[in-house]
Amino acid sequence: MASELTRNGRVIGYRRDDLEINPPYLYPDYVSTQTRAPKRPLVPMPHTLSEVTGPVYGHERIGDLDHDLTRHHDDEPIGERIIVHGRLLDGDGRPVRNSLIEIWQANAGGRYRHHGDQHPSPLDPNFSGGGRTMTDDDGHYEFITIKPGAYPWQNNPNAWRSRHIHFSLFGPAFATRLVTQMFFPGDPLFFQDPIFNSVRDPKARERMICSYDHGRTVEEWALGYRYDIVLRGREATPMED
Amino acid sequence: MAALTPSQTIGPFLHIEVPYEGEARLVEPNHPGAIRLLGMVTDGEGEPVDDALVEIWQANAAGRYAHPEDDREDVPLEDGFTGFGRCATDSEGRFEFLTVKPGPVPGPGDRPQAPHIDVSVFARGLLNRLVTRIYFPDESEANAEDAVLSLIEDEAARQTLIAQLEDGALRFDIRLQGDGETTFFVI
Numbered sequence: 001m002a003s004e005l006t007r008n009g010r011v012i013g014y015r016r017d018d019l020e021i022n023p024p025y026l027y028p029d030y031v032s033t034q035t036r037a038p039k040r041p042l043v044p045m046p047h048t049l050s051e052v053t054g055p056v057y058g059h060e061r062i063g064d065l066d067h068d069l070t071r072h073h074d075d076e077p078i079g080e081r082i083i084v085h086g087r088l089l090d091g092d093g094r095p096v097r098n099s100l101i102e103i104w105q106a107n108a109g110g111r112y113r114h115h116g117d118q119h120p121s122p123l124d125p126n127f128s129g130g131g132r133t134m135t136d137d138d139g140h141y142e143f144i145t146i147k148p149g150a151y152p153w154q155n156n157p158n159a160w161r162s163r164h165i166h167f168s169l170f171g172p173a174f175a176t177r178l179v180t181q182m183f184f185p186g187d188p189l190f191f192q193d194p195i196f197n198s199v200r201d202p203k204a205r206e207r208m209i210c211s212y213d214h215g216r217t218v219e220e221w222a223l224g225y226r227y228d229i230v231l232r233g234r235e236a237t238p239m240e241d
Numbered sequence: 242m243a244a245l246t247p248s249q250t251i252g253p254f255l256h257i258e259v260p261y262e263g264e265a266r267l268v269e270p271n272h273p274g275a276i277r278l279l280g281m282v283t284d285g286e287g288e289p290v291d292d293a294l295v296e297i298w299q300a301n302a303a304g305r306y307a308h309p310e311d312d313r314e315d316v317p318l319e320d321g322f323t324g325f326g327r328c329a330t331d332s333e334g335r336f337e338f339l340t341v342k343p344g345p346v347p348g349p350g351d352r353p354q355a356p357h358i359d360v361s362v363f364a365r366g367l368l369n370r371l372v373t374r375i376y377f378p379d380e381s382e383a384n385a386e387d388a389v390l391s392l393i394e395d396e397a398a399r400q401t402l403i404a405q406l407e408d409g410a411l412r413f414d415i416r417l418q419g420d421g422e423t424t425f426f427v428i
Contacts, residue, residue: 010351018245019427023368030250032366035285036417038425043392045426048348050359053308054298055325061261093243104258114254116292130258166252168259173310174298174359175428177370181249198368199247207246230243 013047014175014232015091023198030194031155047175054174057100059134067133069105069145077127079108079146081222084182084210087139088169091233095139101229102132102168103143110149110163119151144222150189162189162196171231182227183209248370251363253292260294260327267297267326267340274302277410278375279337282330282362285418289334293364295415297326297338297375299357304344316344342377348388355383355390362415371425375413376403389426398424 025037088096109121164181216224282290305316328336348354358375393399404413
């Protein structure tokens with residue numbers, strides 16, 4: 001299959017339909033964009049072999065408990081225990097297999113274990129807030145963690161971030177790399193969160209919100225949430241041999 | 242077709258999970274051809290960006306990517322060389338990798354591309370990653386022929402993608418905005 005995709009230097013690239021739904025670089029309501037968004041137009045570039053290849057992580061970088069953020073210390077963290085699971089798919093709905101997913105988040109009180117976070121909410125000695133896993137042959141992944149709290153930030157007066165978990169995805173190529181955030185259904189803070197609202201298409205915004213999954217909720221133990229993530233698809237479906 | 246998941250900023254607290262230990266070192270210090278690749282990320286006010294993540298992706302010294310879609314068996318793979326590196330910037334906005342100069346890889350029309358390294362930049366205030374490329378100062382002929390570099394019409398803008406040799410290291414500064422702004426690509 002590989003040679004079908006790259007034969008004679010002719011490369012089948014990835015579709016760029018995410019450009020229609022991704023946030024703009026400059027979104028003034030999110031103040032940090034004002035000094036960090038490039039001012040010159042970005043240069044459109046064809047995908048070459050360099051962009052349709054990309055980092056390949058193996059299972060050797062993943063420990064048995066890396067996906068379970070509630071078991072990284074001697075005791076359990078405080079908070080509402082949750083299971084976050086779903087599938088990593090490409091733009092044609094096909095599973096992205098054996099692909100690294102990384103997450104990080106605040107604790108139940110909305111505090112990150114990070115020197116830069118001075119929110120006066122307690123750190124939890126039993127919660128670090130980072131996890132990683134690989135998708136299986138069906139593109140499925142699962143994390144066990146606690147529901148992160150909302151927290152204040154300095155963007156504007158009385159600004160609060162909606163509850164969220166940071167997600168880092170690789171997919172098969174340099175061109176499919178994605179870093180995003182997963183939000184929780186019904187969060188009353190959405191209306192004033194400029195990071196969430198920087199995605200202008202309401203339907204695309206909804207795709208950053210997980211859904212409650214009673215089928216994955218475990219009796220007397222944890223609430224289930226479902227979150228499917230969709231990366232770019234290929235420009236043309238390669239012919240199978 | 243499935244509807245895509247949008248991008249969001251990596252935020253200032255990425256260090257809780259990434260990068261992993263050793264990810265800025267693509268080769269061991271005693272590797273023949275090991276070079277330090279370093280630089281600084283600055284914002285539109287010239288201030289260092291101390292919460293960025295810089296990622297690099299490159300072919301090995303022979304010009305082969307460690308990826309199943311690069312199946313050119315006449316170009317050797319190198320044991321242990323993944324071609325991928327990550328480095329979080331320090332309090333002065335600096336990053337540093339230890340790597341090798343990549344060999345040329347095929348480009349559009351099966352003409353070789355000049356040796357280059359693909360770069361992603363993530364940071365608080367960047368709602369999407371920024372993508373650029375590092376080219377090499379000792380490759381002026383290949384750079385002049387390179388299909389991607391040639392997309393940039395303005396000479397000064399093109400120059401922002403050529404690393405500089407400095408004290409035996411390759412220096413590549415990334416200016417997100419303003420004077421000397423790095424040229425970024427839509428990929």
